[in-house]
Amino acid sequence: MSRQDEVAHPLVAAVYDWVVPERFLFARHRQYLASGLSGRVLDVGAGTGATFPHLARNGDGCEVHAIEPDPYMRKRASQKAADAGLEVHLRGDRAESLPYVDDAFDAVLSSLVFCTIGDPDAALAEVARVLRPGGELRFLEHVRADGWRASGQELLNPVWNRLAGGCNLERETVERFVCHPDLEVLEIERLEAGIFPAEPIVRGRLRRREGSCVSE
Template identity: 40%
Template sequence: MGEWFPRLYDTVMKPLERRKFKQIRTKLVEQATGRVLEIGSGTGANFPHYSNAVSVEAIEPNPVMRERSYKNRLESAAPIQVWSAHAEELPFQDNTFDSIVATLVFCTIPDPLQALEEIRRVAKPGAAILLFEHVRVNQAVMEKAQDILTPVWKHLCDGCHLNRDTLATVKQAGIRISSVESFYKGVFITVIGNTGTRRQAPCPDSR
């Protein structure tokens, strides 16, 4: 991956952040409590909004983005540690986190279902799942446009898929969804849910 995308990311996103995204992030991220895991923290746009977290462990595989997130780390009310790691192989023990946050990242994760399975592994039973993503739009013309544009968009924007049906993948992973809110005619959504309670292995027959 070239360095131009992470270096220009904040500049390109600034109009959307000012217009709406900052408000969406604030409302979503302030719901993260306890020990928090953030997936794909990028340049740290969420960091200033962790008003109710005890601590935050964030993963970000791109070194340029990690470096550029330092300023936002200083603005956080919670201590934040950023790790170089991929979502499909998280460097944390089972049942560690109370809340999971991911914003505008599942479009780029190579194996989003595996990432969600890893998230469920490291999350405590019933942990909050807080997502903000752009997704495949349920409208024929838009779906076709997203499919046509995705190959070029992936090349230009660090593997970003315009046509990912992330909500369906979240459901497939067994996340319990309590609310979904859409923005910009369904191009962007927030998802609030939890990991539920894991099925326990049956006890051996003691008879």
């Protein structure tokens, strides 16, 4: 990775846990992502590690791996894992090029991350590749709104993108997930949550189709 490709947002990392209403807005939905998991789990774009305490509740049932390319975020995530007593294999790789073999994971989690990934289609292809057939992608993402809110997002996106560490307000992430040929929908729920302009919030579960082959 060249220096130009490095992801580093020290200010965003420093204030993230203070400005994001984790306890009141997202915590119960992160628990939904982590609930009942077992086997090998990958957290794609772990951020400051907000999902780690919820994964820790699964005890020794999970072998947790995570990627986070921002070194400032990754440092905070590592501390959060330690505070939760969770062993995490945490790496600085990008979602567009996951350093794992095919069919490596029983579940992949994405929480408020596909808004920041540079090439979301490549990242989703990688997620499908490393999921075993029958494995789940569980997600919590904010997406493009409708009506006047969508117009507001278009207006604000250039400034928001710079201030919020590369976050994009206009991603149609759910449509991208649903249309992937190797993933089938288990459930999708639009939540009465979120704060404009980073709303609506959608969560759900998809499963890699049995018999699908996503390797090149």
